[in-house]
Amino acid sequence: MENEHCSGFCQVRVEGLTVERGGEKIIDSVSFDIHCGELTALIGINGAGKTTLLKAILGEYRHGGTVTHTDHDGGSVGKIVVGYVPQFLDFDRSSPVSAGDFLLAGRTRFPVCFTRHGKVRLELTKQAEELGISDLLDRPLGRLSGGELQRVMLASALYPAPQLLILDEPVSGVDESATDAFYNLICELKNKRHIAVAMVSHDLKQVRRYADRVVLLNRRMLCTGTPEEVFSSEEYKKEFGIVGADNGNSI
Amino acid sequence: METVYEMMRAVLPFAWARYDFMLNALLAMLLMSPVMGILGTMAVNNKMAFFSDALGHSALTGIALGVALGVDNKMLSMIAFGVFLALVIVRVKAAGSASADTVISVFSSLSTAVGLAVLAANGGFGKYSQYLIGDILSVTPGQILLLVGVLAAVVVIWALIYNKLLLISVNADLAASRGIRTRLVEDIFVVTVAAVVMISIRWIGILLINSMLILPAAAARNISRNSRSYTGLSVLIALVSGVSGLLLSFWWNTSAGASVVLVSAVVFFVTFIFRRR
Numbered sequence: 001m002e003n004e005h006c007s008g009f010c011q012v013r014v015e016g017l018t019v020e021r022g023g024e025k026i027i028d029s030v031s032f033d034i035h036c037g038e039l040t041a042l043i044g045i046n047g048a049g050k051t052t053l054l055k056a057i058l059g060e061y062r063h064g065g066t067v068t069h070t071d072h073d074g075g076s077v078g079k080i081v082v083g084y085v086p087q088f089l090d091f092d093r094s095s096p097v098s099a100g101d102f103l104l105a106g107r108t109r110f111p112v113c114f115t116r117h118g119k120v121r122l123e124l125t126k127q128a129e130e131l132g133i134s135d136l137l138d139r140p141l142g143r144l145s146g147g148e149l150q151r152v153m154l155a156s157a158l159y160p161a162p163q164l165l166i167l168d169e170p171v172s173g174v175d176e177s178a179t180d181a182f183y184n185l186i187c188e189l190k191n192k193r194h195i196a197v198a199m200v201s202h203d204l205k206q207v208r209r210y211a212d213r214v215v216l217l218n219r220r221m222l223c224t225g226t227p228e229e230v231f232s233s234e235e236y237k238k239e240f241g242i243v244g245a246d247n248g249n250s251i
Numbered sequence: 252m253e254t255v256y257e258m259m260r261a262v263l264p265f266a267w268a269r270y271d272f273m274l275n276a277l278l279a280m281l282l283m284s285p286v287m288g289i290l291g292t293m294a295v296n297n298k299m300a301f302f303s304d305a306l307g308h309s310a311l312t313g314i315a316l317g318v319a320l321g322v323d324n325k326m327l328s329m330i331a332f333g334v335f336l337a338l339v340i341v342r343v344k345a346a347g348s349a350s351a352d353t354v355i356s357v358f359s360s361l362s363t364a365v366g367l368a369v370l371a372a373n374g375g376f377g378k379y380s381q382y383l384i385g386d387i388l389s390v391t392p393g394q395i396l397l398l399v400g401v402l403a404a405v406v407v408i409w410a411l412i413y414n415k416l417l418l419i420s421v422n423a424d425l426a427a428s429r430g431i432r433t434r435l436v437e438d439i440f441v442v443t444v445a446a447v448v449m450i451s452i453r454w455i456g457i458l459l460i461n462s463m464l465i466l467p468a469a470a471a472r473n474i475s476r477n478s479r480s481y482t483g484l485s486v487l488i489a490l491v492s493g494v495s496g497l498l499l500s501f502w503w504n505t506s507a508g509a510s511v512v513l514v515s516a517v518v519f520f521v522t523f524i525f526r527r528r
Contacts, residue, residue, distance in 0.1 A: 060427070092296070096477060112414055112479070
């Protein structure tokens with residue numbers, strides 16, 4: 001994978017972000033940074049507002065506060081390219097759409113039903129090899145396993161080359177070896193391409209192992225820091241009801 | 252037009268090809284069925300079979316509207332009402348207050364009832380019953396030209412929105428996160444379907460127009476693994492059913508729309524048996 005350093009973009013600065021629904025604050029004045037080349041994990045109990053926060057950062061929900069993309073000196077760099085891998089992809093599994101169709105449709109304007117797209121397909125095949133999904137391209141999307149589907153979704157989020165990658169529980173319901181493979185891939189991407197990665201995860205074991213920074217949420221921000229700092233904090237133990245030693249296992 | 256007839260007769264040395272109206276009908280079918288085959292793929296993918304059925308029924312209100320307003324060309328009032336209804340259904344569906352099939356059913360019933368009530372006033376529904384069954388043998392050279400335009404327009408629209416529609420059909424939220432204006436793309440699609448359905452009704456009939464749209468795609472879907480084979484097979488099945496149905500109707504002396512739908516229904520069941528597992 002080539003080293004594509006983002007032009008000047010260094011971090012996403014979330015300041016005083018608030019999301020209200022029906023007069024109730026679902027996210028209340030949350031501030032944190034997502035740095036380039038780092039995996040920032042958002043953790044919290046169910047209903048803590050993690051997905052809402054991601055969608056607010058994506059610009060899908062109206063929110064108070066600011067989300068700015070800044071360079072090294074804190075100056076705004078304007079719009080950046082964002083890749084998004086959704087939490088659970090609800091779709092018609094009997095649909096005759098191959099993984100290759102799906103990925104090509106996101107890359108070219110020319111209808112994927114009319115040609116095989118020689119040149120674009122060649123580029124796709126190259127990227128597919130890098131992501132280890134070459135053998136999936138000709139298979140119908142609905143026939144892929146959870147892990148395979150997530151890799152295809154990741155490939156989709158990686159075009160056009162993102163500066164910020166947002167993953168919403170990317171490996172839920174996937175076996176452990178596939179989970180490790182997925183995280184290794186994410187780490188490789190953030191290191192080599194210097195992408196900023198924000199991820200919601202319930203799998204605290206993996207967060208501890210792979211995240212560079214952790215944000216503990218429950219509508220408000222409770223704690224942030226390195227995984228060691230957050231997992232040993234009083235807030236974490238209180239939030240997850242852990243008495244005594246913290247085992248850091250999946251909840 | 253005579254030149255076209257002569258050329259067709261040169262390659263079709265059959266008894267039925269002696270009649271101009273059969274050649275007109277054949278040309279119309281060759282133009283109309285690929286359009287149905289193409290649009291049907293996405294109508295089926297987006298679970299819109301019931302939606303397009305409601306559109307067909309709403310043609311009655313479209314005709315009634317034309318009669319009430321004194322519009323000579325009923326096709327125009329049908330298209331106008333069809334487009335209006337399609338956009339309304341999409342919006343009510345998006346509001347999500349009732350399930351989609353209930354919403355569609357309400358609009359379908361309402362537009363059928365309004366159309367029937369107006370057209371049957373003074374006991375005059377008889378003269379509109381041709382719209383229920385349709386008559387492809389009545390197609391004129393001018394209308395064939397219109398169908399050439401329709402086919403060209405649909406291919407252009409497809410070239411512009413197909414990939415976006417495909418992403419939306421997989422997951423609308425994901426498509427939106429990629430910057431696709433999902434509402435606009437869906438609107439363009441339903442307006443196109445509404446216009447095509449309304450234009451074709453006079454030849455296929457209100458009762459069967461939806462089957463022409465849905466059956467070829469449903470049959471192709473049984474045996475397709477990707478978008479290319481799906482679209483290709485759907486168009487092929489639509490063409491084969493369209494042409495063979497037309498000829499069968501000539502030999503059996505029956506409705507062309509019915510014969511076309513019978514052939515595509517047979518194709519559907521055959522592909523269902525051999526569907527990919």
